[in-house]
Amino acid sequence: MEGHQRNLSLYDRFNARVVGVSVDDVTTLKYWAKSLDLTFPLLSNVTGFLGASFGVGPSPEIKGFPVFSRRTVIIDKKGIIRYVRDGSPDFKEILLFLKKLNQEGGKP
């Protein structure tokens, strides 16, 4: 998430916004965001339905804990999912994709 925070100005340049989704509760996220100086929105989704709707399930790597896998999803302005990647975000790939998407969409 720190990586996304570092890239906020670049996301802005490409007319994109970032939202973090977690199964942690609001209080946990509040303190966590403060500890990392995150300024973009974090959504608390303790039941995991939002993640499930994007195909995010429990991580197979950590058994016995309610840990969800990491997934990055990019949705265009029409609401169409254009990019899905599992695991740690590839920030350079994300930025290049957003740049391309912005060029496709023209100036806002």
Next chain:
Amino acid sequence: MRKHIGMLLCFALVGTMLSSCATTETTQKPYKFSQQGTVIWNDEFEFKPPPPEWRVIQVEVGGEFGFGFLRADRGPFPSQSMFVYDEEPFGCSTELGERGGEFFKRYLWSTAMIADMKILEKKNVNVLGGEGLAVLAEGKDPVKKEKVKSKVVFGKRGDRVVAFYLTQWRHIDGTYDPSAFEIFDKFVASFKFLKKSFYETL
């Protein structure tokens, strides 16, 4: 009103999303030597190499740092010295002083040091052809009976903050070896960018 082309959704569990700092050695060398004896790393960086007893280390994916050098030192565990160049040091600010504060909130967290890092010295320096910030810090863990002394140098690559850092681990009763810090300083002073970064060309 501004329309947003895209939105990123990032799913994660806060407690487990922080990356590990495992290092691996690569079999394919990402570097070559110039005729002047400097190292050209991935055709992107140039620097004077440390003495041969320092082994190259590199993180493959999702690590905390890009590449660096490791030396096993004499003495009881955990006697070793390591320094790295990091394109994405902890923190987000593009202001060096603020970034330093953010950085030390998380620096060496994965080593489970019980004691916080104590800042011994902080001073402005010239690095990478511009303004920089050098911080000397030390942490001690009386339970694990180990300590670490570290020097971190923050500099700029374009608008973004990059960092070099050296850690020297010792048994809590051990003595630090200043020669590693001198080698680190020479490495940092010699470090050059051979081309613009990804972010500068985006």
